Amino acid sequence: MLFNSFEYIALFLPVTLIVYFSLNRAEWFKTAKIWLLGASLFFYSWWNPVYLPLILASMIFNYYVGAYIGNVNNQSKKRKQLLTLGVVSNVLLLGYFKYSNFFLENVSVLMGTEMPTLNIILPLAISFFTFQQIAYLSDSYKGVTQEYDFLHYALFVAFFPQLIAGPIVHHSAVIPQIKRQENQLVNYTNLSAGLYMFFMGLCKKLIIADTFAAMANAGYAQHMALGFAESWMTSIAYAIQLYFDFSGYSDMAIGAALMFNIKLPQNFNSPYHAQSIQDFWRRWHMTLSAFLRDYIYIPLGGNRKGELRMFTNLLTTFLVGGIWHGAGWTFVVWGAMHGFGLIIHRMWQKLGVGMNKYVAIFITFNFVNIAWVFFRATSFDQALVILGNMFGFNGFSTDINFYYDFYSIPVMVVGVVFLFLNNTNIRLERFAPNTKHLAYSVAMVVLGLLFLNSVGSSEFLYFDF
Amino acid sequence: MEPKRYFFSTITGSLLAIATFVSFNYLMDQYGAFRPEAKSVKVFADERSGKFLLAQNYVPTNFKSFMLGPSLSANIDTKAYPESKIYNASVMGANISEMRILGEQLLKEGVNETVYISLSPYIFKDHGPKTDLMNDNQKYAIYGSTKLLKSYFLRAVRELELLPSKYAKDIINDYGYHNYNLEMGCENSQITIQGKLGEEAKQEFDLNVKALEEFDEFMSLLEANDAKVVLFFSPVPTELYEHEKAAYQAFEQLIQTKIPHGAVVVNFNDPQYRSFNADYDNFIDHGHLSISGQEQVMFELINHSQLYAYEK
Numbered sequence: 001m002l003f004n005s006f007e008y009i010a011l012f013l014p015v016t017l018i019v020y021f022s023l024n025r026a027e028w029f030k031t032a033k034i035w036l037l038g039a040s041l042f043f044y045s046w047w048n049p050v051y052l053p054l055i056l057a058s059m060i061f062n063y064y065v066g067a068y069i070g071n072v073n074n075q076s077k078k079r080k081q082l083l084t085l086g087v088v089s090n091v092l093l094l095g096y097f098k099y100s101n102f103f104l105e106n107v108s109v110l111m112g113t114e115m116p117t118l119n120i121i122l123p124l125a126i127s128f129f130t131f132q133q134i135a136y137l138s139d140s141y142k143g144v145t146q147e148y149d150f151l152h153y154a155l156f157v158a159f160f161p162q163l164i165a166g167p168i169v170h171h172s173a174v175i176p177q178i179k180r181q182e183n184q185l186v187n188y189t190n191l192s193a194g195l196y197m198f199f200m201g202l203c204k205k206l207i208i209a210d211t212f213a214a215m216a217n218a219g220y221a222q223h224m225a226l227g228f229a230e231s232w233m234t235s236i237a238y239a240i241q242l243y244f245d246f247s248g249y250s251d252m253a254i255g256a257a258l259m260f261n262i263k264l265p266q267n268f269n270s271p272y273h274a275q276s277i278q279d280f281w282r283r284w285h286m287t288l289s290a291f292l293r294d295y296i297y298i299p300l301g302g303n304r305k306g307e308l309r310m311f312t313n314l315l316t317t318f319l320v321g322g323i324w325h326g327a328g329w330t331f332v333v334w335g336a337m338h339g340f341g342l343i344i345h346r347m348w349q350k351l352g353v354g355m356n357k358y359v360a361i362f363i364t365f366n367f368v369n370i371a372w373v374f375f376r377a378t379s380f381d382q383a384l385v386i387l388g389n390m391f392g393f394n395g396f397s398t399d400i401n402f403y404y405d406f407y408s409i410p411v412m413v414v415g416v417v418f419l420f421l422n423n424t425n426i427r428l429e430r431f432a433p434n435t436k437h438l439a440y441s442v443a444m445v446v447l448g449l450l451f452l453n454s455v456g457s458s459e460f461l462y463f464d465f
Numbered sequence: 466m467e468p469k470r471y472f473f474s475t476i477t478g479s480l481l482a483i484a485t486f487v488s489f490n491y492l493m494d495q496y497g498a499f500r501p502e503a504k505s506v507k508v509f510a511d512e513r514s515g516k517f518l519l520a521q522n523y524v525p526t527n528f529k530s531f532m533l534g535p536s537l538s539a540n541i542d543t544k545a546y547p548e549s550k551i552y553n554a555s556v557m558g559a560n561i562s563e564m565r566i567l568g569e570q571l572l573k574e575g576v577n578e579t580v581y582i583s584l585s586p587y588i589f590k591d592h593g594p595k596t597d598l599m600n601d602n603q604k605y606a607i608y609g610s611t612k613l614l615k616s617y618f619l620r621a622v623r624e625l626e627l628l629p630s631k632y633a634k635d636i637i638n639d640y641g642y643h644n645y646n647l648e649m650g651c652e653n654s655q656i657t658i659q660g661k662l663g664e665e666a667k668q669e670f671d672l673n674v675k676a677l678e679e680f681d682e683f684m685s686l687l688e689a690n691d692a693k694v695v696l697f698f699s700p701v702p703t704e705l706y707e708h709e710k711a712a713y714q715a716f717e718q719l720i721q722t723k724i725p726h727g728a729v730v731v732n733f734n735d736p737q738y739r740s741f742n743a744d745y746d747n748f749i750d751h752g753h754l755s756i757s758g759q760e761q762v763m764f765e766l767i768n769h770s771q772l773y774a775y776e777k
Contacts, residue, residue: 433470435466
């Protein structure tokens with residue numbers, strides 16, 4: 001089920017909310033949580049019920065392995081063995097569903113043979129719920145998860161606002177909120193703020209992201225024919241599309257969760273205002289960056305083992321980040337670019353040379369934009385053709401013939417303007433139940449539903465992960 | 466404002482705003498969906514979605530017959546024979562899949578006295594809808610959508626003739642007649658036709674297998690609905706037809722094998738129409754008819770539909 005669908009907005013979400021808070025009001029607190037878990041699993045299986053057993057099995061396995069780890073003596077070797085078993089199992093599960101065919105295709109190329117690929121459908125959200133649970137296992141090893149019961153754990157993994165595409169939540173951030181008694185009563189401030197945030201996200205996705213998507217898709221569909229200006233427009237359109245699409249989704253997730261009195265972590269903080277690659281990764285998909293930092297970069301040694309090792313750790317972390325996004329060499333290159341970007345940034349910092357803020361933003365945005373070409377392209381060839389055109393290898397034509405939609409211009413102007421204004425998280429912080437926000441909310445509801453009634457099926461980009 | 470009051474005010478305000486907007490759209494009834502009786506509804510914006518939405522209620526209420534095809538038949542003026550009540554549901558760029566979507570909708574609503582179908586290799590080039598503008602979700606656009614707002618905007622531009630050369634008034638009239646001549650002329654038809662002789666034409670005759678299957682299924686559906694069917698091979702300028710005669714004739718023979726018994730077939734490329742096809746004044750380009758050309762074609766189609774009875 002998509003957040004941007006009538007069945008979610010008009011049926012699933014209100015019914016889940018009403019029943020949840022009604023049960024809590026009747027002091028059937030455990031039943032309310034079971035209801036919420038059931039609703040979340042229903043939400044997941046709307047996509048394909050065949051994979052419901054998979055997420056259930058994953059939750060049960062990880063919970064009990066984590067609980068077992070927590071109960072084993074600290075000094076015992078078994079503890080580490082269990083952790084290894086748990087993490088490897090999760091990685092193998094992810095590897096099988098997401099990377100098997102990539103592996104087979106590469107073996108075919110290396111061996112010069114044609115190995116048959118497997119008919120595997122990637123289960124929805126597997127990258128997200130696998131990473132969340134690996135974090136849980138790691139923390140179990142550190143002994144900070146002993147007090148969770150299965151219901152709370154299951155809700156943490158399956159809570160529908162964040163289940164499909166994040167934000168990647170940490171158990172320590174969410175489970176205490178789920179358990180807290182006062183969160184089980186309806187809070188009209190949170191309901192209102194959640195609604196406000198949800199519809200901001202819906203409008204970002206449907207109005208701005210989908211408009212830029214049309215331009216980006218047109219460009220990538222005819223990449224061979226793009227001129228200089230057209231290839232820049234295509235790449236920038238995608239950069240804007242991706243931001244509004246993914247941050248819009250995160251806003252909707254945060255908004256929906258807030259209605260249940262659960263505060264999910266911020267996931268975006270105006271990433272295109274970043275003044276360096278390091279700054280960018282503190283603003284873009286923040287929960288993924290935190291995961292990569294805490295569970296890959298720091299365990300590898302972080303910056304504590306010398307400069308060369310730090311650079312290696314940075315590169316490794318971002319190669320993992322790249323491959324997490326997709327089973328393809330273009331994603332690996334994208335990750336590697338960011339890894340190298342961070343290395344170069346560290347070296348630059350050591351030089352102690354300052355840079356004008358706007359120059360820094362300009363350089364950072366262009367680096368990120370160039371890297372997005374690999375992220376979006378379906379092949380190296382396509383990426384290289386577009387990048388070649390962007391750098392004038394086929395001339396510097398300013399003709400624009402690849403995309404005509406006069407009606408999308410106002411929306412695009414608004415989208416670009418919004419990039420420079422306060423982001424939705426700041427707006428949420430400033431939310432207050434007054435007439436101004438009432439008017440904004442009503443306007444966004446009407447606009448959001450208008451645009452929702454104007455599209456075909458429009459999925460979120462991060463659904464492929 | 467107290468939070469509970471704020472929340473319910475937001476919900477109430479939103480519902481009121483939506484109700485107001487939907488009510489306005491109901492009153493405007495841009496696609497004749499709500500009050501279609503004895504109305505005259507034109508298409509102001511996108512032809513594909515416009516005719517699809519008109520096929521939901523306006524066409525079934527006001528017409529007895531319809532025409533299907535791509536742009537080659539979209540500029541045939543069926544309003545010239547108003548007593549026949551034929552709606553021209555042809556759409557620029559339509560393939561057999563899209564023709565079928567419209568045809569099925571109209572047959573389902575009982576519009577089945579006579580179905581005119583324009584045949585050309587173009588409609589069999591590919592298979593499947595080219596856009597998502599004619600799926601079931603689009604039916605709800607009449608209640609409120611960007612498509613509807615665009616239609617209002619263009620209605621104002623067209624009706625007030627603000628940009629007549631680009632957005633002509635009555636470009637698609639209430640009978641679905643798409644008057645290309647308002648936006649293109651036929652002075653250069655001879656040059657256009659002769660220019661086409663040099664182009665590679667083979668690709669026009671690569672027929673998609675699934676498209677042909679879809680045609681078979683549509684013919685069966687027409688039979689099942691007891692519709693009188695008039696199929697016509699779209700006229701091709703003589704020079705172009707002679708240039709690719711073998712391919713055109715192979716196409717015509719193939720399609721003839723798929724036409725159900727009892728259907729009326731008019732081949733506008735038969736020798737009796739040679740003088741028509743040789744006259745540049747009947748065309749605006751390589752296949753689209755001029756005003757005089759489509760008048761003659763329509764006359765022939767009406768005559769043929771009256772001469773033959775449909776036999777099961």
